[in-house]
Amino acid sequence: MTTPAPAPDTVGTEPAHPQTPAPTRSRRPRRSKLPLWLILPAVGTLLVGLAYPVTWQIINSFKEYGLAQQFGQPAEFVGLQNYIALLTDSVFWTIAIRSVVFMALTALITMAIGILMALLMKAVPTWSRIVLQVAMLLAWSMPIVAQMTVANWLIDDRNGVVNYALSLIPGVDMVGHNWLVEPLSFFGVAMTIIVWASVPFVAFSVYAGLTQVSEEVLEAAQLDGAGRAQTLRLIIMPIIRPVLVILLLLQLIWDLRVFAQIQLLQDFGAGGERYDLLGTYIYGLGIGQSQFGMASAAAMVVMVLTIAVSWGYVRSMLKEDQES
Amino acid sequence: MTRTLLRGSGAALAVLLAAVWAFPVYWMINTSFQTPGSINRLTPTFFPTHGTLGNYTAVLADNSFLAGLGMSVTITALVLVVCVAFATLASFAIARFRFRSRGAFVLAIIIVQMLPAEAMFIAQYKMLASANLLNSVLGVSIIYLAMVVPFTTWMLRGFVAGVPVDLEEAAMIDGCTRMGAFRRITFPLLAPGLVASGVFAFVQVWNEFALASIILTENEKATLPLWLRDFAQTSNLGVTEWGQVMAGSVLVAIPVIVFFMIVQGRMAQGLVGGAVKG
Numbered sequence: 290m291t292t293p294a295p296a297p298d299t300v301g302t303e304p305a306h307p308q309t310p311a312p313t314r315s316r317r318p319r320r321s322k323l324p325l326w327l328i329l330p331a332v333g334t335l336l337v338g339l340a341y342p343v344t345w346q347i348i349n350s351f352k353e354y355g356l357a358q359q360f361g362q363p364a365e366f367v368g369l370q371n372y373i374a375l376l377t378d379s380v381f382w383t384i385a386i387r388s389v390v391f392m393a394l395t396a397l398i399t400m401a402i403g404i405l406m407a408l409l410m411k412a413v414p415t416w417s418r419i420v421l422q423v424a425m426l427l428a429w430s431m432p433i434v435a436q437m438t439v440a441n442w443l444i445d446d447r448n449g450v451v452n453y454a455l456s457l458i459p460g461v462d463m464v465g466h467n468w469l470v471e472p473l474s475f476f477g478v479a480m481t482i483i484v485w486a487s488v489p490f491v492a493f494s495v496y497a498g499l500t501q502v503s504e505e506v507l508e509a510a511q512l513d514g515a516g517r518a519q520t521l522r523l524i525i526m527p528i529i530r531p532v533l534v535i536l537l538l539l540q541l542i543w544d545l546r547v548f549a550q551i552q553l554l555q556d557f558g559a560g561g562e563r564y565d566l567l568g569t570y571i572y573g574l575g576i577g578q579s580q581f582g583m584a585s586a587a588a589m590v591v592m593v594l595t596i597a598v599s600w601g602y603v604r605s606m607l608k609e610d611q612e613s
Numbered sequence: 614m615t616r617t618l619l620r621g622s623g624a625a626l627a628v629l630l631a632a633v634w635a636f637p638v639y640w641m642i643n644t645s646f647q648t649p650g651s652i653n654r655l656t657p658t659f660f661p662t663h664g665t666l667g668n669y670t671a672v673l674a675d676n677s678f679l680a681g682l683g684m685s686v687t688i689t690a691l692v693l694v695v696c697v698a699f700a701t702l703a704s705f706a707i708a709r710f711r712f713r714s715r716g717a718f719v720l721a722i723i724i725v726q727m728l729p730a731e732a733m734f735i736a737q738y739k740m741l742a743s744a745n746l747l748n749s750v751l752g753v754s755i756i757y758l759a760m761v762v763p764f765t766t767w768m769l770r771g772f773v774a775g776v777p778v779d780l781e782e783a784a785m786i787d788g789c790t791r792m793g794a795f796r797r798i799t800f801p802l803l804a805p806g807l808v809a810s811g812v813f814a815f816v817q818v819w820n821e822f823a824l825a826s827i828i829l830t831e832n833e834k835a836t837l838p839l840w841l842r843d844f845a846q847t848s849n850l851g852v853t854e855w856g857q858v859m860a861g862s863v864l865v866a867i868p869v870i871v872f873f874m875i876v877q878g879r880m881a882q883g884l885v886g887g888a889v890k891g
Contacts, residue, residue, distance in 0.1 A: 334755075442858070
């Protein structure tokens, strides 16, 4: 390649003054419409599949839209009434707080186990690391519905292997115990399944980060007399911190929006608001009771919450785009 | 001495953890080969030594399974083809051009990935209801497309940027148009990227449960995940046929496991790629 000059219209050559074209770009129109045509199908898809529904949702969260409106009555604007009704409803608060606690606990436990697994993978002989990696890949690739169906079979009250194994402990008889009746136990089961399914992603990502910590740095630390714990805390952790932050954000986002797992557990076990998190609560309001105005307002609350949590991730992605 | 001991116990711990993580998958496969008799025994059967394929033949002969498979294959194929086409064009635009609305578009595809699907169901349901597209392949595919196009575009962008722009310029000097150069030079080099991002889209659409459960409510329109849920709940005189249900789970999971193994190296990179470098 003899000419280092960038191609017309390519990265980083946006002219400051379109009126004065640089001589090298004269071969083609300065402001090509081509990129706009290229993104048109994608933009169209997003407009139809997301922008339109979200706009509808925002508008309807300010409207009275219940069963009567479903049957033809015009939906009237009621201002903030849906939001006020929601935010003064103790049921909503109970479920919102429960969701946030569930999110935080699940994400933190997943991170803790994932990080420990990654450190373990770094420390053990190769063969045992590969055994662990294959096992985790299997767990990771299970479809959610299959996960939940298998979990339900594992904890089956009569023939489930979990109750059988626990009953082997002297003095414990768990046969016939239903894990999905007591709400705390219900969410414990849900959390266990979600942690089981999310740890592989965290472990693999942290492990990938750990392999990028250079040996020289670790040797230097050792020469300076740092112990294992000190090396971990003062050298390794700061280096992989960016990965950990992003992973934690992703876990928080994903754990806030768990819907399928909870819905499926309710389908298998018991339903009702005692077993609800925000996702299933909105679903119940909207699809179950046709309270579309209220459901839209609740959905907006979740959306704002998610965007608040994920803002850091969005910023890091934008940074990545600018660097490339 | 203590070092080897430490490494040994580390290896033991790793194997133990591997067993814990693989156990549900093993148990699914194990149960899928058992007869109802051995499943209903109070002491579980840990190895399918007296295994049977009866559960699989029963599931495969079930018309609702075949209907679900048909729906899942149709929707996944449709979404996959359209998604990869749209995403390739868009990724070319954002990787190769700086244009006025580029920033807004990039911001949009990043933010859209963060929007909780669970908070948009109701609106998407109402939209499809008013367009008479509930219980239709087209309706659910439109939403799925909007769900997978942003991430696929984002992922392909990296692959397009990885192909030196010089190659396209050389082709243009030889008389290709801008698009011609992309199609003839860059596109063939994108194959690994297309496979990787295609698999991501495949897994998402194939596994999707929540939206499908709201939009595809008619029995004959159920996708495989919906079929599996219904199948697990239809008990035979109060007794769930766990052998058949597990066989069904295996059949739903197999395509995903296979595709997952193909791209496993890229799974972690895709989401946290830039984080380590910075």
